[in-house]
Every structure is written in structure tokens, then in C-alpha cells.
Amino acid sequence: MSDVERKTAVVTGASGGIGAATARALAAAGYHVVVTARRLDRLEALAKEIGGTARTLDVTDRPAVDAFGAWFAEEFGASSSLSVLVNNAGGAIGTETVAAGDPEDWRTMYEVNVLGTLHVTQVLMPRLIASGDGVVVILSSVAGLVPYEGGGGYVAAKHAEHSMAGTLRLELLGEPVRVVEIAPGMVQSEGFAVTRFRGDETAAAKVYAGVPDPLTSEDVAETVAWAVTRPPHVNIDLLVVRPRAQAAAHKVLRITE
Template sequence: MASAPSAASRIAVVTGASSGIGAATARRLAEAGYRVVLTARRADRIEALAKELTEAGHSATAYPLDVTDRAAVDEFAGAFRTIGVLVNNAGGALGADPVASADPEHWRTMYETNVLGTLNLTQALLPKLEASGDGTVVVVSSTAGLSTYEGGAGYVAAKHAEHVLAETLRLEIVGKPVRVLEIAPGMVKTDEFALTRFAGDSEKAAKVYEGVAAPLTADDVADSITWAVTRPSHVNIDLMVLRPRAQASNTKVHREL
């Protein structure tokens, strides 16, 4: 049975909370009794979500933040004495070009957001997580961090780096009161992920999910994150891989066309 978070560990910071998995996770954690702090670059989105959660009787605060801005991240971290949970969700993919013709700026942006963003928040908040006596770092990676596929090298490289960051951090802080959880979703259909990847081309974005009866939803992933976070303190979900039933691997998907 899941237990309510202790007073010392009930603050949960969620990055990339303006949409998709981040917003869904913030809702789920709020329902589980956490005081959620919503961060993202789009202030209007997280402010609207904070208002929604507050009106539903939950505790939620919006804090506009670019996870790649280390000075801003350090200033943000200074607002807390302790926190209980950090969900590193901010990230995303850009482009689907082969290595030979990929845009280096896309690679740079993906690395800075997915990897350095996770590093920035984790470094800045790790002392606060440890101070709670019962902290949890969640890294929302991807099945892309476990195996590659054509046209995905830039995103795959970034997610491999995130996977290694989580795995190494777990080794380095063993014995401290902080768990490191990694959630690696496969095909998830959200409003923005594929659309952003293909620079707003809705036709290309739609083809990603074409014929797939039931891809994962943001709420499916949020449910898994919340389940992992709310396990007893001594239980560490090192790595959870979740895919829709129609997806056997990154390169094999059943499509009903």
C-alpha cells in the first residue's frame, strides 16, 4: 500500500510541468498528497495548472524556470530548505534526420535540455533532498536511452546520457537517504512531443502514431511515476520500462492499417 508522504518529504518539484507527462505527473502527485512545485518556461501554462490544482484543494505553486540556465536553477533551489521529490521531466526531441545530415543545433539543444537540465536540477536540489531524510530523484528518460533507431541518434544520445546519469548517481550516493528512480517510456502520445519534434508539421507528427490502437498516454506514465515514488522508502525502482502493448521495441510496432 502507498503511504502518505511525511511532512519533511512532501514537497515535489516537477520540471517540464507545462504539458504532457509533466503536467499529468503534477496532478497525480498532488492527488497523492504532495505539495507540488511546477516549473517550466511557459509561465501561463504552469500558473493555470497551479490554479486548477489549488481550486481542487491541493497545494501547488508555479515557478517559471529554464532548466538550462544554471544561475536561475541555483536561485530556484535557494528557496527551499528541504524537498522530498524531484521529477526531472523537462526535455524533448528535435528532428528525425540521419547522422549524416542532422542539424548540430538540434543535437545541442536536446543535450542541454535533457541532460544538462537534469544535471542542473539534480545538483542544485540534491542537498535539499538529502536534508529531508527521505528524498527521491526521478529521471524520466526513454526507451531511446536503452536502444537506438534510425533517424533518432541525437535524441537517443541524449537519453542514453540521462540513463547513465541516473545509473551513476545511484552508485555514488548509495547509503544516503535519497533514492534514484528512472522511468523509461516508449511510445507516448501527447499533444506536443511529436509536433515539436517535427517543427509543427502535424502530418508528420500524426504518422508516428498512425495505426497504433492505443499508444501510452501522459497519464499512464504519470501513474507509473507516482506509483514508483510512493513505494516504501527502502524500495528503489531502479529502472521501469513501459511501452504500449502494440510496441515490442523501438523499431517494431504493430499498426492496424
């Protein structure tokens, strides 16, 4: 079966962590995966590994997202459809209180988590509808369901993503598109905590110190692949996935010697 004939998936933020793991899981499930992010060298290596296609993309840049949509049409055919869109690009910055938070950090988190998801979803929605069984996946977070101290900007952005998923599902009723929200808890994924702590790897490591078996990127990726491969009439509205060691965002088991 040629790449054009195979079901196609697009994964944003696929240069590492959950995005890269999700691309591998979808490729293993039989999809031709278009991997996008800003780091082309990583994307090209991943695309070669999984037999997919790499394309640089900054989801916060609407003209760039529009250009990506035009490129997709040219690359896969003007009438080609899209089976799965995984909105994974996102991230957290800082641990300051709401009172002490930097508005620019909040703006950055909102633009990548919320507006980035909006841009890509809007541009690719016609192709998802045309597939006859499209799936939009929004990788939110348990932070989008329950607030916690020191996470104000990220919590606000992820609450917005959660609301977007619910609203989109209502608005698409009657269209052949499912909207799936996956909300991970503690995941020890590449770079997430380091970015949050502004490059301080020691502080990032403390997040997971003593926690027995936090989730891995592969755990989340397998969850995504399972959700999108359910029969067309089955929609996984919201799936919260946490490690056994995490009962809630604020209650985590830590084992000390």
C-alpha cells in the same frame, strides 16, 4: 496540514504533457507540487487546479536554476527539505540521420535533456538528502536503452540520462535518496512529436497512425507516482513502460483498414 508541512515535489517541464499529468498525480497522492517550465500562463492554471505553486524555469540556464534553489529556500523555509524531484523537461528535435544531423539540434537536445537534469539535480540534492527519504526521478526513454534510425541526437541524449541515473545511484549509496529512472516507449503526449517534426502536425500525427492505444501522459504519470510512493527501502531502479502495441522501438503494431 499546511503546504510547508506537506511533502513537497518539484516537477520540471510541467506546462503540458507528461509533466502536467505527473504534477496532477503527485498532488492526488498528497504532495504539494511546485510546477516549473517556461510557459507561466499554463503553470499558473495548473498550480491553481492542484493547489500547487508555479515558477518559471529554463533548466538549461544554470544561473536561473541557482536562483530557483534560492527562491525555494525563501518560499518554503531555509531548512525545508524536498521529497521528490521529477526531471521531466526534455524533448526531441528532428529525424535526420547522424550523417545529416544539425549539430545545433544535438546541442539543444543535450542541453535540455542532460544538462538540464544535471543543473536541477545538483541544486536541489541537499534538500533531497535532508528530507530523509528523497527521490530523484529521471524521465528518460526507451531511446536511452536501444538506438534507432533517425533518432541519433535524441538517442545520444537519453543514453546520457540513463548513464547519469546509474552513476548517481552508485554515488548516493548510503544517503537517504532513491534514484528512479522511468523509460517510456510510445506516448501520444501533447506537443512531443510536433516539436520533433518542427511544427509539422501532419507528420507528427503519422507517428501514431494505426497504433491501437499508445500510452498517454496519464499512464506515465501514474507510473511515476507509484514508483515514488514505494516504501523508503524500495528503489525502482529502472522501469520501462510501453503500450502493448509496441514490442520494441522499431517494432510497432499498426492496424490498417
